[in-house]
Amino acid sequence: GAVVSQHPSWVICKSGTSVKIECRSLDFQATTMFWYRQFPKQSLMLMATSNEGSKATYEQGVEKDKFLINHASLTLSTLTVTSAHPEDSSFYICSARDAGRNTIYFGEGSWLTVV
């Protein structure tokens, strides 16, 4: 089946630094990818929609300057958490739309811990 891969699986960074998370669709092209954040014991919260070759669309309340999204190719989207703070520690999950299957597939998620 379709596979979406995220990297890194987990990362620890110092407060004030930036960290990049990659999301790749491995066996299909994805013009649209999505980024979610999930805090413990909560559901997934959609942060933004990443569109290949154009600007991302952010959900209300999500700071676009803090969560930079780049979707430069049909198989790769990146999320950069800039000037990370401990409250940004969370489980970040990406997903990619497979238009051929009319389905969205998810990556394995990336754990971010800001110390």
Place this chain on the structure above:
Amino acid sequence: DAKTTQPPSMDCAEGRAANLPCNHSTISGNEYVYWYRQIHSQGPQYIIHGLKNNETNEMASLIITEDRKSSTLILPHATLRDTAVYYCIVRLPEGYGGATNKLIFGTGTLLAVQP
């Protein structure tokens, strides 16, 4: 997108069928019903989706009522590895009314398979 209602939790004995209900009484005629599950600390896993007809794949069966206001996901022989949070989501297909095909997660049903 229409909202869905699911019971917060359910138990099921190992080897038995697990029947997970979902109400989507405000679903529109063009919205699909999708089911995903999330095992602890992993990204959501696609299970199945359907529009009107019942669907079956290697993982599960999806039964949609004739009026499409509710559906049931059936895991025919639940195992301990099926313990997860199951999400029922309704979503417009690509290009409909400018929809961006987002998947908006509710709180889901925590299925606990008991030995």
